[in-house]
Amino acid sequence: MRKKITEAQIISLALGELNDSDAEVLRREVMKDDELRNLLQTYTEVIKGTKSLPEVEPPSMVKPRFDDWLGQEISNQRDQLGANKISYLRFIKYAVAASVFIAIGLFIGTKFGENAVDDQIVVNEPIVSNEARLHWVDTESATTRIKGILETEAYIEADPLIRDALISVMRKDKSANVRLAAVEALSIYVQDEVIKEGLISALKVEKEPIVQIAIINTMVGLKEDGAKISLEEFIESDDIQPFVKDEARLGITRM
Amino acid sequence: MTDEELMEKVSHGDLARLGELFERHHHKIFDYFTRMTNDHSLSSDLVQNVFEKALKGKHTYKIEYPFIGWIFRIAKNCLMDHYRSRKMKTVEEIEPYHGSYEISMDHLDTSNIEKAMSRLSEESREVLLLTRYEELKYKEVAEIIGISETGVKSRVHRALKQLKEVYVNVI
Numbered sequence: 001m002r003k004k005i006t007e008a009q010i011i012s013l014a015l016g017e018l019n020d021s022d023a024e025v026l027r028r029e030v031m032k033d034d035e036l037r038n039l040l041q042t043y044t045e046v047i048k049g050t051k052s053l054p055e056v057e058p059p060s061m062v063k064p065r066f067d068d069w070l071g072q073e074i075s076n077q078r079d080q081l082g083a084n085k086i087s088y089l090r091f092i093k094y095a096v097a098a099s100v101f102i103a104i105g106l107f108i109g110t111k112f113g114e115n116a117v118d119d120q121i122v123v124n125e126p127i128v129s130n131e132a133r134l135h136w137v138d139t140e141s142a143t144t145r146i147k148g149i150l151e152t153e154a155y156i157e158a159d160p161l162i163r164d165a166l167i168s169v170m171r172k173d174k175s176a177n178v179r180l181a182a183v184e185a186l187s188i189y190v191q192d193e194v195i196k197e198g199l200i201s202a203l204k205v206e207k208e209p210i211v212q213i214a215i216i217n218t219m220v221g222l223k224e225d226g227a228k229i230s231l232e233e234f235i236e237s238d239d240i241q242p243f244v245k246d247e248a249r250l251g252i253t254r255m
Numbered sequence: 256m257t258d259e260e261l262m263e264k265v266s267h268g269d270l271a272r273l274g275e276l277f278e279r280h281h282h283k284i285f286d287y288f289t290r291m292t293n294d295h296s297l298s299s300d301l302v303q304n305v306f307e308k309a310l311k312g313k314h315t316y317k318i319e320y321p322f323i324g325w326i327f328r329i330a331k332n333c334l335m336d337h338y339r340s341r342k343m344k345t346v347e348e349i350e351p352y353h354g355s356y357e358i359s360m361d362h363l364d365t366s367n368i369e370k371a372m373s374r375l376s377e378e379s380r381e382v383l384l385l386t387r388y389e390e391l392k393y394k395e396v397a398e399i400i401g402i403s404e405t406g407v408k409s410r411v412h413r414a415l416k417q418l419k420e421v422y423v424n425v426i
Contacts, residue, residue: 007416011415014415015411017408042419042422042423043415043419046368046415046418046422047415049366049368050368050383050387050418051387053366053369053372053387055285056285056286056289056290056295056298057282057285058282058295058299062299062302063277065299065303066274066281066302066303066306067274069307070271070273070274070277073270073310074270074271077268077270241269242269242271
């Protein structure tokens, strides 16, 4: 006795849910019966109808509304990064200020100490080699490296070895915070040609937005054609965050 | 770039990529909302909500998960939130169509299938709308609706049966 074909099987056949051989067998049986054939045709038509319904077009204001909102979100993100940078820079500036006061205090202390009574023992400041001043460069701790940058900052102008070491840190240190501290330290002496070149080449390889923005702002301060051209080339790069490009564009208008 | 790669970039802070995803998919999502609610203005608001929630929840996205399933799950949740906030009946509570209530066709096309679909229960209409997009397999639809894959198949069959009845006997 022929097995009765159910409506569920017809639906499965119309939906394409059966494997090829089962579908072929079922289709042959269905075609033998007018009622089943009509049912399959109806379901095929209905399914085709649901799949080919045209998409309802959204009103024209949907996209501009989304674009405005996304633009605001991107702007908020940039402001937040800027605020984070300001907090960090404030920390660096306080640390630098504290170091300067300590240095002044030590200087005054030794100066007045030199004028003291003869029977006082005068202790000469130990001579520290550049290698010793740069001992922190290869340490594991990012905090130690940042402190090292603050300690050696005063010697950048006088000592090419220290200047070059800081440029190397700015380009290659694994910590974005350390690279940022190096940018800040070098920015004080940005009129030095080697430091200018160092900033331009660092911008080409830097991937962290907060450091990119610090370099951009330092270069903007140069107000030189070479720096401007580098910023224009930077804006054309593909893998730069849009809000960083905006910062560069803004910087160019200020140059 | 695939949808999944774009969304991964968004989750890492490249917010502009969400614009590309919006371009690709907001029509489908708007279509889904309009066919479920028959309200263009509400659907526009819900589309915006979906992408705001996608951005807010960007850290929850995993690149292994098909983006289209993920965004439609957010869309479904937005729709449920809307129903709850309006103290309307949920999809599960809507009674199936039994008789002769009038549906306004002002906002929709007047093809026979559309007329018939508008007369189905929300549950049936939803499963047919979601499964008609090729990118959404039964597995993704199951996760969007919150039932098993077998449950989706069963619902599709039931919905098609209802649709056939309305299409043949009423329209």
